[in-house]
Amino acid sequence: MNEIRQIKGGVCAAAGFTAGATGCGIKTGEVTRDDLAIVFSEFPAAAAATFTTNKVKAAPVRVSADHLRSGRVRAVVLNSGNANACTGQHGLDDARAMAADTAAHLGLKPEQVLVCSTGRIGVPLPVARIRKGLLGIRLARAGGTAAARAIMTSDTVAKEIAFDIRTEDGAFRIGGMAKGAGMIDPNMATMLCVITTDAVVPRAALRQALRESVEDSFNRITIDGDMSTNDTVILLANAGSGVAPAPGVFRSALDGVTRALARRIVEDGEGVSRFVEVEIHRAATKADARRAAEAIANSTLVKCAWAGGDPNWGRILDAVGYSGAKMKESAIAIFYDALPVATGGVAAATPVKKLRQIAARKAFRVTVDLQVGSASHGVWTTDLTEEYVRLNLGE
Amino acid sequence: MNEIRQIKGGVCAAAGFTAGATGCGIKTGEVTRDDLAIVFSEFPAAAAATFTTNKVKAAPVRVSADHLRSGRVRAVVLNSGNANACTGQHGLDDARAMAADTAAHLGLKPEQVLVCSTGRIGVPLPVARIRKGLLGIRLARAGGTAAARAIMTSDTVAKEIAFDIRTEDGAFRIGGMAKGAGMIDPNMATMLCVITTDAVVPRAALRQALRESVEDSFNRITIDGDMSTNDTVILLANAGSGVAPAPGVFRSALDGVTRALARRIVEDGEGVSRFVEVEIHRAATKADARRAAEAIANSTLVKCAWAGGDPNWGRILDAVGYSGAKMKESAIAIFYDALPVATGGVAAATPVKKLRQIAARKAFRVTVDLQVGSASHGVWTTDLTEEYVRLNLGE
Numbered sequence: 125m126n127e128i129r130q131i132k133g134g135v136c137a138a139a140g141f142t143a144g145a146t147g148c149g150i151k152t153g154e155v156t157r158d159d160l161a162i163v164f165s166e167f168p169a170a171a172a173a174t175f176t177t178n179k180v181k182a183a184p185v186r187v188s189a190d191h192l193r194s195g196r197v198r199a200v201v202l203n204s205g206n207a208n209a210c211t212g213q214h215g216l217d218d219a220r221a222m223a224a225d226t227a228a229h230l231g232l233k234p235e236q237v238l239v240c241s242t243g244r245i246g247v248p249l250p251v252a253r254i255r256k257g258l259l260g261i262r263l264a265r266a267g268g269t270a271a272a273r274a275i276m277t278s279d280t281v282a283k284e285i286a287f288d289i290r291t292e293d294g295a296f297r298i299g300g301m302a303k304g305a306g307m308i309d310p311n312m313a314t315m316l317c318v319i320t321t322d323a324v325v326p327r328a329a330l331r332q333a334l335r336e337s338v339e340d341s342f343n344r345i346t347i348d349g350d351m352s353t354n355d356t357v358i359l360l361a362n363a364g365s366g367v368a369p370a371p372g373v374f375r376s377a378l379d380g381v382t383r384a385l386a387r388r389i390v391e392d393g394e395g396v397s398r399f400v401e402v403e404i405h406r407a408a409t410k411a412d413a414r415r416a417a418e419a420i421a422n423s424t425l426v427k428c429a430w431a432g433g434d435p436n437w438g439r440i441l442d443a444v445g446y447s448g449a450k451m452k453e454s455a456i457a458i459f460y461d462a463l464p465v466a467t468g469g470v471a472a473a474t475p476v477k478k479l480r481q482i483a484a485r486k487a488f489r490v491t492v493d494l495q496v497g498s499a500s501h502g503v504w505t506t507d508l509t510e511e512y513v514r515l516n517l518g519e
Numbered sequence: 520m521n522e523i524r525q526i527k528g529g530v531c532a533a534a535g536f537t538a539g540a541t542g543c544g545i546k547t548g549e550v551t552r553d554d555l556a557i558v559f560s561e562f563p564a565a566a567a568a569t570f571t572t573n574k575v576k577a578a579p580v581r582v583s584a585d586h587l588r589s590g591r592v593r594a595v596v597l598n599s600g601n602a603n604a605c606t607g608q609h610g611l612d613d614a615r616a617m618a619a620d621t622a623a624h625l626g627l628k629p630e631q632v633l634v635c636s637t638g639r640i641g642v643p644l645p646v647a648r649i650r651k652g653l654l655g656i657r658l659a660r661a662g663g664t665a666a667a668r669a670i671m672t673s674d675t676v677a678k679e680i681a682f683d684i685r686t687e688d689g690a691f692r693i694g695g696m697a698k699g700a701g702m703i704d705p706n707m708a709t710m711l712c713v714i715t716t717d718a719v720v721p722r723a724a725l726r727q728a729l730r731e732s733v734e735d736s737f738n739r740i741t742i743d744g745d746m747s748t749n750d751t752v753i754l755l756a757n758a759g760s761g762v763a764p765a766p767g768v769f770r771s772a773l774d775g776v777t778r779a780l781a782r783r784i785v786e787d788g789e790g791v792s793r794f795v796e797v798e799i800h801r802a803a804t805k806a807d808a809r810r811a812a813e814a815i816a817n818s819t820l821v822k823c824a825w826a827g828g829d830p831n832w833g834r835i836l837d838a839v840g841y842s843g844a845k846m847k848e849s850a851i852a853i854f855y856d857a858l859p860v861a862t863g864g865v866a867a868a869t870p871v872k873k874l875r876q877i878a879a880r881k882a883f884r885v886t887v888d889l890q891v892g893s894a895s896h897g898v899w900t901t902d903l904t905e906e907y908v909r910l911n912l913g914e
Contacts, residue, residue: 178841181848210832210833212864213849214865245836246866353836438602438748441575441605446572451575468607470609470610508819510908512819513905513907517826517827
């Protein structure tokens with residue numbers, strides 16, 4: 125039997141990983157907080173990554189995808205305060221310089237370093253400041269939290285998680301950090317995530333596990349329906365434990381990390397006051413279930429109603445109606461947690477007061493039973509508050 | 520030569536049309552404003568209509584579509600305060616009763632009456648109150664403005680327009696009223712519109728003209744990306760002028776009405792502080808141009824930036840990137856009015872101060888030049904403000 129235990133350490137929980145951070149004033153020139161971090165592996169690690177599907181890809185995304193092809197990875201360098209996106213050829217040169225400077229600092233080859241940036245779009249990356257900052261980074265086993273803090277933008281809390289998994293063949297560890305907040309849509313958004321493990325996992329298996337796990341976690345979250353230029357999830361496996369877990373065991377450990385971090389990203393979304401699970405049941409197809417779930421989760425009117433604690437089912441039904449999913453109005457049932465708010469396409473008998481109590485909670489589940497098939501899909505989302513608008517008025 | 524002159528009278532500007540309104544406390548039971556209106560034609564009118572494409576259709580939409588099939592129309596009855604949507608079979612019975620009661624009051628057959636409702640979803644229509652209210656409606660040539668006021672919901676101003684068109688063959692008139700505000704998306708949204716003309720137009724030509732004119736006006740406006748269950752545009756042509764204009768002349772007069780009303784709906788959107796024309800040029804296909812325009816117009820992040828007067832082009836480029844439209848980042852140019860904010864996918868040399876002056880105006884144009892083809896599309900949209908969220912928190 126396997127035993128899974130949550131542990132501390134985040135991105136440094138697994139054997140052979142260290143991390144560190146420093147402040148170099150990337151956004152304004154003034155050093156007010158840490159904004160540059162490194163995650164380092166003592167031995168070459170098998171690496172997998174998923175990147176934004178936006179056709180506008182930030183320079184670090186292009187450079188990391190390029191370096192990933194070259195084989196084994198030793199380090200990831202990450203900065204907040206500047207996304208190095210929409211910066212043209214100059215931005216690509218800057219991202220390559222950031223990798224090369226990190227490699228020089230750590231005694232590696234540039235292609236052994238992956239690069240992540242998050243922050244403002246369209247502003248040149250201050251490479252000189254970053255080069256100088258790199259010299260001040262001290263890598264340590266205890267550096268995971270500092271790294272997780274350094275990549276925060278409008279996040280209000282650092283996001284880390286780690287697990288120790290004991291199998292019959294021995295123990296391995298997996299841990300990760302992420303940043304999220306606004307612009308979160310299925311297919312990742314303004315999020316960065318680095319996951320490290322000391323398990324022995326062949327590169328092909330690592331890639332498949334990450335692709336599937338991201339599909340069931342980060343690609344199910346949506347805050348504002350926008351999709352960023354910088355989204356990156358990196359998974360490094362350095363074999364430091366010497367333990368090669370069965371694929372199912374590794375996958376479930378990885379899912380534990382990706383789901384915990386995805387949920388924390390949603391809960392910490394900009395100006396969020398509610399965490400809502402939207403579940404579609406009995407859709408005609410999986411694609412229909414996803415369309416309906418995302419239409420609800422991205423409807424500004426539905427999200428405003430949630431912000432007001434209003435269990436407004438008309439707006440939910442309306443969103444299902446324009447989602448394109450096959451539906452029959454008179455067959456639809458909608459629930460807030462276990463209580464029906466609409467059945468047969470009309471108001472249910474549940475007292476409004478009880479429904480309002482649920483919709484006023486910090487977390488609840490909305491289930492839509494389409495009754496036209498057997499496919500399901502769920503997404504995690506939030507309300508839309510005045511605070512969200514205030515945070516995104518621009519700078 | 521034709522001469523087109525804007526005139527007063529709205530939905531009663533054309534010969535043979537009258538209107539009237541009354542208050543019957545549809546929303547709360549208390550009479551605080553007019554909420555029921557009739558538009559009446561002294562002679563049977565050829566009729567055309569376009570309805571919401573949402574699969575969830577309100578009862579009045581179903582009943583009007585049904586009555587439209589029966590031939591010539593004499594009246595439209597409209598109420599605010601209750602959408603009679605998501606109300607099941609009972610709602611259909613109520614919408615039919617509303618048409619029948621109106622027909623009885625005016626000495627018509629029920630199928631000569633079209634029905635429109637707008638307001639809360641999922642609440643039974645108070646038919647008894649409406650039946651009583653109908654008796655109090657006095658129809659008059661001067662009743663257009665009262666009718667336009669009675670159908671307002673969160674609209675802050677009544678929306679009417681009318682034109683007198685002099686041709687070589689004689690003069691005809693066309694006028695209309697609309698209500699809009701929130702939940703406005705391409706494909707119409709929570710909007711009602713009634714247009715009347717005394718031109719002689721055969722039914723088939725009337726239908727085609729309306730379909731095309733709606734495509735170039737109401738289907739180009741988007742406020743919050745939601746699409747309502749009640750959207751209806753009705754066009755009545757009663758031949759009262761005896762003048763049969765050339766198809767092109769009629770179409771351009773109709774376009775004058777639909778575009779003016781569409782623009783006023785957007786300008787009066789919930790919590791709107793900016794009116795923005797988004798134009799896509801040189802897209803690979805018309806569908807791509809539309810996708811890119813709508814992705815920008817529906818991006819919460821872009822709209823929040825506009826609310827803050829921030830000419831943020833990174834968010835615009837990001838939206839184009841995930842729209843699905845064919846693009847090449849290094850070829851894209853973006854303009855605020857005539858000033859480039861980005862060229863070749865990177866920041867343009869235009870001083871930020873000048874761009875900010877434009878983005879802080881009440882109305883401006885954002886143009887994206889994709890440089891990959893020759894197709895264009897434009898939409899009209901707004902910013903997203905804290906006021907919008909406040910207005911939609913639920914009741």
